[in-house]
Amino acid sequence: MSRPNDLSLNEAARQLATGALTSEALTAACLERIGAREAEVGAWTYIDSELALEQARQRDREPRRGPLHGVPVAVKDVLDTHDMPTLWGDAKTYADRRPQRDAPIVRALRDAGAVILGKTEVSRFGFWWPARTRNPLALDRTPGSSSSGSAAAVADHHCPLAVGTQTGGSIIRPAAFCGLAGIKPTHDWIAWRNARDFAPSFDVAGWLARDIADLQLAFHGVTGRAAYAPDAPPPPTTVVGLQRTADWSAAPQYVRDNFERTAHRLCDGGVIVREVVLPAEYDALSDAQHLIVQYETARLFDWELREARGQLDNGVRELVEGGLAVSQADYIAAQDLAIRLRARFDRDLDGVDLLMVPGSQGEPPPVSDCGSNIFIRAWMMLHVPDVSLPAGHGPDGLPLSVQLIGRHQQDAQLLAHARRLEAVLAG
Amino acid sequence: MSRPNDLSLNEAARQLATGALTSEALTAACLERIGAREAEVGAWTYIDSELALEQARQRDREPRRGPLHGVPVAVKDVLDTHDMPTLWGDAKTYADRRPQRDAPIVRALRDAGAVILGKTEVSRFGFWWPARTRNPLALDRTPGSSSSGSAAAVADHHCPLAVGTQTGGSIIRPAAFCGLAGIKPTHDWIAWRNARDFAPSFDVAGWLARDIADLQLAFHGVTGRAAYAPDAPPPPTTVVGLQRTADWSAAPQYVRDNFERTAHRLCDGGVIVREVVLPAEYDALSDAQHLIVQYETARLFDWELREARGQLDNGVRELVEGGLAVSQADYIAAQDLAIRLRARFDRDLDGVDLLMVPGSQGEPPPVSDCGSNIFIRAWMMLHVPDVSLPAGHGPDGLPLSVQLIGRHQQDAQLLAHARRLEAVLAG
Numbered sequence: 001m002s003r004p005n006d007l008s009l010n011e012a013a014r015q016l017a018t019g020a021l022t023s024e025a026l027t028a029a030c031l032e033r034i035g036a037r038e039a040e041v042g043a044w045t046y047i048d049s050e051l052a053l054e055q056a057r058q059r060d061r062e063p064r065r066g067p068l069h070g071v072p073v074a075v076k077d078v079l080d081t082h083d084m085p086t087l088w089g090d091a092k093t094y095a096d097r098r099p100q101r102d103a104p105i106v107r108a109l110r111d112a113g114a115v116i117l118g119k120t121e122v123s124r125f126g127f128w129w130p131a132r133t134r135n136p137l138a139l140d141r142t143p144g145s146s147s148s149g150s151a152a153a154v155a156d157h158h159c160p161l162a163v164g165t166q167t168g169g170s171i172i173r174p175a176a177f178c179g180l181a182g183i184k185p186t187h188d189w190i191a192w193r194n195a196r197d198f199a200p201s202f203d204v205a206g207w208l209a210r211d212i213a214d215l216q217l218a219f220h221g222v223t224g225r226a227a228y229a230p231d232a233p234p235p236p237t238t239v240v241g242l243q244r245t246a247d248w249s250a251a252p253q254y255v256r257d258n259f260e261r262t263a264h265r266l267c268d269g270g271v272i273v274r275e276v277v278l279p280a281e282y283d284a285l286s287d288a289q290h291l292i293v294q295y296e297t298a299r300l301f302d303w304e305l306r307e308a309r310g311q312l313d314n315g316v317r318e319l320v321e322g323g324l325a326v327s328q329a330d331y332i333a334a335q336d337l338a339i340r341l342r343a344r345f346d347r348d349l350d351g352v353d354l355l356m357v358p359g360s361q362g363e364p365p366p367v368s369d370c371g372s373n374i375f376i377r378a379w380m381m382l383h384v385p386d387v388s389l390p391a392g393h394g395p396d397g398l399p400l401s402v403q404l405i406g407r408h409q410q411d412a413q414l415l416a417h418a419r420r421l422e423a424v425l426a427g
Numbered sequence: 428m429s430r431p432n433d434l435s436l437n438e439a440a441r442q443l444a445t446g447a448l449t450s451e452a453l454t455a456a457c458l459e460r461i462g463a464r465e466a467e468v469g470a471w472t473y474i475d476s477e478l479a480l481e482q483a484r485q486r487d488r489e490p491r492r493g494p495l496h497g498v499p500v501a502v503k504d505v506l507d508t509h510d511m512p513t514l515w516g517d518a519k520t521y522a523d524r525r526p527q528r529d530a531p532i533v534r535a536l537r538d539a540g541a542v543i544l545g546k547t548e549v550s551r552f553g554f555w556w557p558a559r560t561r562n563p564l565a566l567d568r569t570p571g572s573s574s575s576g577s578a579a580a581v582a583d584h585h586c587p588l589a590v591g592t593q594t595g596g597s598i599i600r601p602a603a604f605c606g607l608a609g610i611k612p613t614h615d616w617i618a619w620r621n622a623r624d625f626a627p628s629f630d631v632a633g634w635l636a637r638d639i640a641d642l643q644l645a646f647h648g649v650t651g652r653a654a655y656a657p658d659a660p661p662p663p664t665t666v667v668g669l670q671r672t673a674d675w676s677a678a679p680q681y682v683r684d685n686f687e688r689t690a691h692r693l694c695d696g697g698v699i700v701r702e703v704v705l706p707a708e709y710d711a712l713s714d715a716q717h718l719i720v721q722y723e724t725a726r727l728f729d730w731e732l733r734e735a736r737g738q739l740d741n742g743v744r745e746l747v748e749g750g751l752a753v754s755q756a757d758y759i760a761a762q763d764l765a766i767r768l769r770a771r772f773d774r775d776l777d778g779v780d781l782l783m784v785p786g787s788q789g790e791p792p793p794v795s796d797c798g799s800n801i802f803i804r805a806w807m808m809l810h811v812p813d814v815s816l817p818a819g820h821g822p823d824g825l826p827l828s829v830q831l832i833g834r835h836q837q838d839a840q841l842l843a844h845a846r847r848l849e850a851v852l853a854g
Binding site for chain 2: 082100101102104107111188191193197200201223224225296299300302303306307328329332339343409
């Protein structure tokens with residue numbers, strides 16, 4: 001018999017709605033699982049069991065506020081919580097930081113009746129110094145960064161849903177490495193406030209869960225929008241545009257084979273699949289995204305350089321100095337490229353419902369390596385939704401994935417299509 | 428002979444560039460003017476003369492960083508400054524608040540070589556409780572809120588340029604009442620961070636100055652973009668679309684007459700002027716904007732309600748409770764209206780370069796009244812740039828204005844057209 005913490009978000013929500021399960025019992029099961037596994041997985045920066053159970057009991061007493069009522073949710077520790085410490089992935093520099101306010105997504109989850117279970121591990125400053133978290137599917141591998149703890153917690157059944165954030169690839173990459181469904185939503189779908197800024201042009205909060213229907217329910221619960229309801233009717237057809245990207249050759253043969261195999265399986269399952277060739281300008285997006293991140297991130301370290309210089313190691317200092325050396329002209333040119341392509345991406349999709357792109361550069365590397373975001377960061381420039389869908393396995397039996405890129409503000413439609421692709425690949 | 432603080436931004440910048448004027452002399456002249464006038468005008472929440480002069484002397488010693496090098500700029504006190512207190516318009520609730528970080532626009536001004544002269548008055552919480560500031564053109568009148576101090580400082584020649592912010596009408600309204608040029612730029616043109624949030628869907632920083640060329644120079648100095656350079660060639664023609672808005676009947680006759688007269692003067696000056704009829708859906712924007720502000724603002728008072736309830740007066744508490752009572756369904760419907768019209772506004776402009784709309788509902792009211800934003804807030808929903816241009820006078824000889832509404836991300840083009848209209852109206 002499966003324990004409550006093994007339930008999918010949709011199944012847990014159903015049982016909470018009927019009264020077959022209480023929030024307290026579900027939260028207790030999650031805490032028990034965490035207690036048994038945390039020493040090995042290292043997903044959490046902060047858990048106060050009593051605070052979590054207190055929220056759960058309160059939810060059990062209250063009228064239900066919606067489908068997420070009573071569900072325990074993990075929150076990446078770059079997002080502020082007024083009742084828990086928030087150390088932004090660096091306990092050394094931000095020791096004992098206790099913010100006054102919730103980040104908007106945290107507030108929205110509370111308003112929707114969710115239980116904020118605790119805060120999850122982040123790679124330091126959201127960069128490529130790995131967090132201590134291990135991949136639950138193979139403990140010697142990375143779960144991917146920087147939403148490392150959020151992904152590991154959901155993959156290891158500590159809870160059914162986690163909030164991640166992405167600037168370059170920090171939701172899509174850990175989703176890929178942990179075999180999860182993840183979404184980097186349309187930029188600014190919910191305000192980015194009371195959070196550690198990495199690059200304001202891109203920073204966005206999103207979801208990690210065990211399947212696409214759970215991502216739908218997360219949005220549905222928080223926004224109230226009917227288009228996200230997991231039982232909304234599916235779109236009549238799905239047309240997928242294959243996009244091998246400028247960096248196709250950077251993928252090992254097994255990733256390319258898996259991508260082609262995935263396309264064939266979709267075809268066989270009745271999905272319409274065709275090539276989309278994007279104009280050459282799109283090839284510059286990935287480097288331009290990296291340049292904008294360097295430029296913006298460096299300028300957010302003013303307080304650290306002034307007041308906490310001693311705590312910054314050489315790596316961070318070099319990174320900041322590198323970013324300060326990027327010229328304003330190059331930064332503006334990169335921003336102008338993004339503005340130009342955002343305005344035309346809808347047309348360039350050429351009638352397909354979504355683009356399908358390789359998800360990761362391969363199976364998760366060892367824990368000392370955060371993994372690459374080479375296939376991910378270009379799409380950040382367009383501010384469009386990006387879904388990570390598990391698809392196939394690599395030579396070591398670990399998960400591979402595809403990215404599904406949708407239209408601006410059409411996250412609900414993208415998820416509805418993704419749900420069909422997920423069903424075909426499962427069949 | 429005019430004193431340095433009477434110079435326009437462009438003229439001051441020219442003299443600083445040639446060495447005819449030092450930043451120290453200009454800053455000292457500004458401080459002297461403030462000393463003479465502040466008791467009457469009440470524009471400032473914080474000025475440390477020595478800190479301002481120290482920045483100026485530093486600028487005079489440094490290599491020039493760009494056209495704003497050495498220029499003293501006023502900053503609205505809802506934007507954080509790491510070296511000055513930031514009380515967010517409410518010294519009672521936020522007494523002694525000393526932020527760690529600069530808001531991005533403050534950082535960008537410093538990077539461009541500007542002198543941060545001091546912090547300016549704000550109506551309480553950015554709402555309609557007036558600041559103590561008076562309109563320098565008529566001391567018994569309001570300068571308009573909520574960027575009250577920024578507008579009064581520039582209008583009274585305390586400095587040539589000020590940063591304001593707008594959520595509903597807080598730049599355009601004081602610009603109108605003080606006879607200034609002002610711009611509410613494209614949403615998110617610069618990150619909104621380290622600032623008092625009012626409604627994240629709309630909050631944006633912009634500029635107040637004495638003419639359009641000065642607004643161009645402010646952008647040019649901060650972004651480095653050539654399109655904003657005041658000496659860039661003007662567009663070959665300007666086609667203005669007259670838009671009387673759903674609230675036309677709320678304007679007194681003298682405002683309507685002035686609007687028509689302005690249109691005729693533009694026609695006579697060679698500008699092409701025609702009517703634009705927007706679809707009926709646009710009529711709902713103004714109320715929907717207000718609803719979004721209510722909903723979002725209320726949710727930003729969690730800390731205040733929890734920790735500073737005693738300091739909040741009944742008015743604020745009622746406002747917050749009202750916002751918390753707005754339904755999520757109504758909020759989502761309002762957001763969906765904005766998303767829909769943003770996607771089609773460019774087409775609905777029907778080939779004109781900009782829309783012209785009445786700026787204010789009349790001359791500035793008495794100091795006890797912040798004035799109306801009835802003609803302004805609809806345009807906030809579209810995230811497009813909005814320029815306030817002085818145009819004519821009312822029965823008491825005080826300034827009237829028009830708003831010029833441009834295309835998303837085309838702030839530079841809008842200002843170039845605005846400059847032509849300004850020249851025609853001055854002729």
